[in-house]
Amino acid sequence: MDESQPNRRGRAKFTDDESDLALLARIARGDRDALRDIYTVYYHPLLRFIYRVTGQLELAQEGVNDVMMVVWRNAEEFARRSSVSTWIMGIAYRKALKLLERSRRWSDRFASVDFDEWIERSDVPAEPSDDGDLRDLLDQALKHLSAEHRAVVELTYFYGCSYEEIAVIAGCPVNTVKTRMFHARAKLRKLLPTLGKDLPST
Amino acid sequence: MSQPITHSRAFELLPWFVNGSLGAAERDAVEQHLRSCLSCHRELKEQQRLRIALRAQPVVHISPQTGFEKLAHSLEGEPVLAERSAPARPLNAFLRFAAVAAAGLLVVGGLLWLAPLRQDARVEPTYETLGRGPQAARGELDVVFVQSITAAQMQGLLEEIHGSIAAGPTEVGRYRVRLDDPSASDPQLDALLAALQKDPRVRLATRALSAGTEP
Numbered sequence: 001m002d003e004s005q006p007n008r009r010g011r012a013k014f015t016d017d018e019s020d021l022a023l024l025a026r027i028a029r030g031d032r033d034a035l036r037d038i039y040t041v042y043y044h045p046l047l048r049f050i051y052r053v054t055g056q057l058e059l060a061q062e063g064v065n066d067v068m069m070v071v072w073r074n075a076e077e078f079a080r081r082s083s084v085s086t087w088i089m090g091i092a093y094r095k096a097l098k099l100l101e102r103s104r105r106w107s108d109r110f111a112s113v114d115f116d117e118w119i120e121r122s123d124v125p126a127e128p129s130d131d132g133d134l135r136d137l138l139d140q141a142l143k144h145l146s147a148e149h150r151a152v153v154e155l156t157y158f159y160g161c162s163y164e165e166i167a168v169i170a171g172c173p174v175n176t177v178k179t180r181m182f183h184a185r186a187k188l189r190k191l192l193p194t195l196g197k198d199l200p201s202t
Numbered sequence: 203m204s205q206p207i208t209h210s211r212a213f214e215l216l217p218w219f220v221n222g223s224l225g226a227a228e229r230d231a232v233e234q235h236l237r238s239c240l241s242c243h244r245e246l247k248e249q250q251r252l253r254i255a256l257r258a259q260p261v262v263h264i265s266p267q268t269g270f271e272k273l274a275h276s277l278e279g280e281p282v283l284a285e286r287s288a289p290a291r292p293l294n295a296f297l298r299f300a301a302v303a304a305a306g307l308l309v310v311g312g313l314l315w316l317a318p319l320r321q322d323a324r325v326e327p328t329y330e331t332l333g334r335g336p337q338a339a340r341g342e343l344d345v346v347f348v349q350s351i352t353a354a355q356m357q358g359l360l361e362e363i364h365g366s367i368a369a370g371p372t373e374v375g376r377y378r379v380r381l382d383d384p385s386a387s388d389p390q391l392d393a394l395l396a397a398l399q400k401d402p403r404v405r406l407a408t409r410a411l412s413a414g415t416e417p
Contacts, residue, residue, distance in 0.1 A: 032274070044266070055352075057351075057353050057356070062271060065269060065276070094347075134257060138259060161221075162222045162223035162224070165223075178214050182214060189248070192252075
């Protein structure tokens with residue numbers, strides 16, 4: 001880790017730590033208006049992140065409220081060891097994995113067909129014909145990654161997190177983050193051979 | 203001049219080089235490596251395209267309002283943190299017993315005192331759900347999507363019908379969808395509903411039900 005750099009570089013870009021800290025201090029005093037404000041700021045980033053990890057919109061909506069309940073109950077204990085957004089995304093990460101586990105337990109009990117396995121066997125990627133198809137293809141490709149790998153991909157590419165910050169969010173060593181990303185890239189490359197030619201160049 | 207790094211290390215760091223989160227030393231080292239490594243340069247382009255594609259992936263735009271109302275509802279009865287966080291003083295067993303007994307008496311006394319007033323003092327909740335919300339406005343539909351729908355597919359459908367999520371989901375998964383054009387005529391709405399009912403992404407589509415007609 002490069003110690004010469006500021007601790008919070010690469011922090012999720014959708015929010016500002018100073019205003020988050022002020023909101024958290026008000027929440028710690030029981031201010032529900034502050035809870036509403038932080039809820040509004042974090043709603044879509046959390047919804048997207050939990051949806052990406054779980055792949056289910058209903059779980060994502062439930063997850064956002066689970067996360068915000070933890071924020072409400074533990075605002076006082078926030079120890080400033082990371083930015084507020086890293087703390088909240090860490091809560092979201094753990095909640096998303098728990099929700100996914102719970103959902104899998106239920107579907108294992110009732111499902112007679114393993115669609116994931118079926119998709120896994122159909123190893124010829126489809127050719128996207130328009131933007132909508134490309135979105136679906138990318139959606140499908142992401143579903144082939146493990147939840148932990150999807151989280152690393154999403155936090156890196158969408159939220160602009162550094163690998164150190166992802167390690168804090170996921171509660172794992174930095175090398176694990178790099179390894180997860182390495183495997184996720186390899187799998188996406190295999191599943192999306194057409195991605196390069198169908199997207200605008202930079 | 204930065205320290206040179208190995209090919210595998212530079213390759214490993216490319217996603218974070220692309221998202222701009224590397225520290226100066228690592229960023230410079232990767233930049234230096236990229237000047238002489240065709241394979242990493244190609245991978246850099248792929249990473250940039252993947253990042254653009256992922257950032258363009260939509261998630262359904264749902265108003266935070268409904269979610270917050272649910273959270274606020276579940277917080278009812280929760281003590282505010284100021285009450286929760288009052289430091290506990292050490293009490294010996296007698297004091298603890300006395301405190302519990304006194305609290306019990308206070309609660310019973312309070313309930314007796316409040317009992318005749320409860321009817322008047324009841325405060326209507328300020329949140330609204332689809333079941334007890336405002337009357338449905340013209341140009342609003344109630345839609346239940348298939349369970350397997352992805353956010354991208356839902357967003358795609360909403361874009362096709364020029365609508366957005368106004369509320370929901372209810373416990374049975376019903377969303378209220380508001381059309382961009384509220385002046386759609388009855389035949390236009392009927393045609394849209396007929397199309398939605400045949401759409402494989404939709405389980406149920408009706409005109410928005412008013413509060414009194416919710417099941």
